[in-house]
Amino acid sequence: MLKTVSRAKGVWVLAEHKQGQLADISLQMVSGGRQLADMLNEDVCAIVAGNENRELADTLASYGTDKVYFLDSPQLLSYSAELYVDVLSRLIEDQCAGVFLCGATLAGRDLAPRLAARLKTGLVTDCVALTVEAGGSLVPTKATCGGKVYTRVSYLTSRPHLVTVRPDVFEIKKSSNVKKPGIISITPRLNGKEPRVKTAGFIKGDPKTIGIEEAEMIVAGGRGMGSADNFPVLEELAEVLGASVAASLQAVDAGWVSSARQVGQTGKIVAPRLYIACGISGASYHTLGMKDSETVVAINTDRHAPIFKMADVGIVGDVLEVVPAITNKLKAIAGEGSRVSQDKVADIFGSL
Amino acid sequence: MNIVVCVKWVISPDNAITVENGAIKHRGLYNAVNPGDLLAVEEAVRLKALGAGGEVVLVSVGPPSAEEGLRRCLAMGADKGMLLWDTAFENLESYTTALVLAEAIRHLSYDLVLCGQKSADMENEQVAAILAEFLDIPMVSAAVKIDITNRNDKVLVHRKLSKGNREIVETRSPALLAVEAGLNKPRYPNLRAIYAARKKEIKVYDMRGLGLEQEQAGVRGGKTKIMAHLPPRPKPKKLFTPDSRLSAAERMRLVMSGGVAQKQGDLLEGDAEYIASNVVRFFSEQKLISK
Numbered sequence: 001m002l003k004t005v006s007r008a009k010g011v012w013v014l015a016e017h018k019q020g021q022l023a024d025i026s027l028q029m030v031s032g033g034r035q036l037a038d039m040l041n042e043d044v045c046a047i048v049a050g051n052e053n054r055e056l057a058d059t060l061a062s063y064g065t066d067k068v069y070f071l072d073s074p075q076l077l078s079y080s081a082e083l084y085v086d087v088l089s090r091l092i093e094d095q096c097a098g099v100f101l102c103g104a105t106l107a108g109r110d111l112a113p114r115l116a117a118r119l120k121t122g123l124v125t126d127c128v129a130l131t132v133e134a135g136g137s138l139v140p141t142k143a144t145c146g147g148k149v150y151t152r153v154s155y156l157t158s159r160p161h162l163v164t165v166r167p168d169v170f171e172i173k174k175s176s177n178v179k180k181p182g183i184i185s186i187t188p189r190l191n192g193k194e195p196r197v198k199t200a201g202f203i204k205g206d207p208k209t210i211g212i213e214e215a216e217m218i219v220a221g222g223r224g225m226g227s228a229d230n231f232p233v234l235e236e237l238a239e240v241l242g243a244s245v246a247a248s249l250q251a252v253d254a255g256w257v258s259s260a261r262q263v264g265q266t267g268k269i270v271a272p273r274l275y276i277a278c279g280i281s282g283a284s285y286h287t288l289g290m291k292d293s294e295t296v297v298a299i300n301t302d303r304h305a306p307i308f309k310m311a312d313v314g315i316v317g318d319v320l321e322v323v324p325a326i327t328n329k330l331k332a333i334a335g336e337g338s339r340v341s342q343d344k345v346a347d348i349f350g351s352l
Numbered sequence: 353m354n355i356v357v358c359v360k361w362v363i364s365p366d367n368a369i370t371v372e373n374g375a376i377k378h379r380g381l382y383n384a385v386n387p388g389d390l391l392a393v394e395e396a397v398r399l400k401a402l403g404a405g406g407e408v409v410l411v412s413v414g415p416p417s418a419e420e421g422l423r424r425c426l427a428m429g430a431d432k433g434m435l436l437w438d439t440a441f442e443n444l445e446s447y448t449t450a451l452v453l454a455e456a457i458r459h460l461s462y463d464l465v466l467c468g469q470k471s472a473d474m475e476n477e478q479v480a481a482i483l484a485e486f487l488d489i490p491m492v493s494a495a496v497k498i499d500i501t502n503r504n505d506k507v508l509v510h511r512k513l514s515k516g517n518r519e520i521v522e523t524r525s526p527a528l529l530a531v532e533a534g535l536n537k538p539r540y541p542n543l544r545a546i547y548a549a550r551k552k553e554i555k556v557y558d559m560r561g562l563g564l565e566q567e568q569a570g571v572r573g574g575k576t577k578i579m580a581h582l583p584p585r586p587k588p589k590k591l592f593t594p595d596s597r598l599s600a601a602e603r604m605r606l607v608m609s610g611g612v613a614q615k616q617g618d619l620l621e622g623d624a625e626y627i628a629s630n631v632v633r634f635f636s637e638q639k640l641i642s643k
Contacts, residue, residue, distance in 0.1 A: 123446075128585075139579065151580070200522045214512070317627060
């Protein structure tokens with residue numbers, strides 16, 4: 001059974017930030033961490049790497065952080081797995097952290113298992129729920145088998161226990177009991193070791209050319225678009241949103257769009273944050289390809305189209321009227337020639 | 353160029369999976385090579401062809417039935433396989449799986465270790481990183497393009513970030529690369545390759561053969577334990593209500609244009625301007641746009 005080392009305490013959260021702003025995911029982790037800490041009767045400690053910025057401490061405190069540890073070293077400003085593992089594992093051990101919590105972001109998913117290996121302790125990844133059982137043991141739940149199963153996992157080791165949590169599982173919530181945060185500044189010993197993996201550069205993806213499976217937002221056209229000549233209407237909406245254009249099987253078969261942009265059972269499977277289905281009926285061979293989209297907006301003249309069953313916003317109307325109206329409203333907000341899309345989750349510290 | 357590829361025989365993601373009494377109903381479920389690992393095998397075979405000879409060795413922790421998966425990978429062009437199995441390995445989790453793999457791999461000579469970023473069944477996404485730590489070699493995750501120059505031991509990798517962005521990283525072999533979709537399209541071996549694969553060697557190693565102790569690799573060596581498998585909770589639909597609190601001007605315009613806004617259940621219809629206002633408001637509420 002679980003042996004809880006009584007000295008190990010505190011819910012520790014790694015705060016991701018970009019350009020001096022805390023990422024939403026970090027505020028989620030602090031909010032969720034606060035709830036967890038209340039159940040365990042412990043403190044929430046936030047770790048801010050590479051930045052000595054007092055406003056961040058107050059912001060973190062307003063969501064329930066008790067102590068903020070600033071790892072003051074310019075080398076830590078951008079994420080490097082090896083540096084972070086060295087510094088964080090030492091901090092977790094020195095401070096006898098109880099639970100270490102971070103978002104299952106690109107950086108979190110890269111860092112957490114390395115930490116688990118270094119600390120020789122248990123990690124449960126990409127969790128969709130956290131519960132605390134009798135005795136204070138943490139039992140996370142994670143999605144497995146492509147989301148078809150929810151699996152509850154317990155830790156067999158003593159603390160620290162590591163968890164990564166899926167984005168948007170925790171709601172961002174201000175704390176009702178805000179205290180002045182304790183601020184501890186640590187100058188980590190970096191060994192002078194050269195990281196074995198070095199960043200050589202970045203390539204920014206253009207929504208017009210990236211594979212639709214990687215697109216964060218998609219504007220898709222189906223048979224209801226009428227002809228290839230009407231697709232520029234979708235391209236304009238895509239442009240202002242920073243989205244990629246895709247299509248249903250019908251539109252591809254009609255030769256209006258290249259098959260590389262086909263969504264569906266015989267095309268690609270996509271799971272973007274936003275999927276706007278224009279003139280698409282929503283037959284199962286299509287929805288199989290986009291059912292995991294976070295948000296679905298559907299526009300169709302047929303109010304009985306099956307797509308409306310899975311749309312978060314269903315619009316009965318003519319795409320050729322509705323889409324330009326949306327585009328114009330968005331353009332008014334963005335200003336000519338720019339995009340409105342907002343970064344929701346920090347990709348990686350301090351990059352792109 | 354010697355490449356080790358870690359392969360897992362998983363519950364195929366194409367199955368309709370149900371749970372009962374806290375366990376996955378295994379009857380009728382079929383297995384497959386983990387899709388991410390197939391990418392790794394394909395890449396290993398490709399890199400070997402580019403380099404000057406060498407071997408692609410498959411390593412898999414799994415029961416005897418996993419041999420089918422190894423044969424498939426051998427048919428793709430891998431040279432030989434190592435199947436690691438012991439009754440003590442029945443309930444291995446990520447840490448102990450990595451431990452067992454490391455024991456087999458550390459005695460091999462390799463330039464690269466490749467594996468899928470995560471398994472399609474348990475989706476822990478931990479083995480690759482933990483294995484690299486045990487082998488004490490550099491590790492790169494989310495690899496979608498691999499460039500290896502033979503003359504020096506430099507390895508150039510493109511990592512998949514979100515929104516189609518890429519990070520370019522450099523490291524030196526030996527290194528471990530965890531690969532993701534976008535890397536390549538795994539080949540379908542032809543019949544001749546499938547027959548040839550039957551003659552390739554698969555050696556089975558049990559715990560003693562690997563030099564492991566019961567405490568290390570058995571369930572007691574594990575860091576986490578599965579308590580129960582449960583049915584998933586459905587994702588809640590986002591709340592959207594058309595805003596009837598339009599400004600006076602907009603209401604006037606609606607009345608005058610004769611386009612009265614209607615709602616059928618949750619459906620939005622009527623004047624395009626009215627629809628657009630609601631959609632943009634919804635986007636803003638959902639933080640899809642910055643406003």
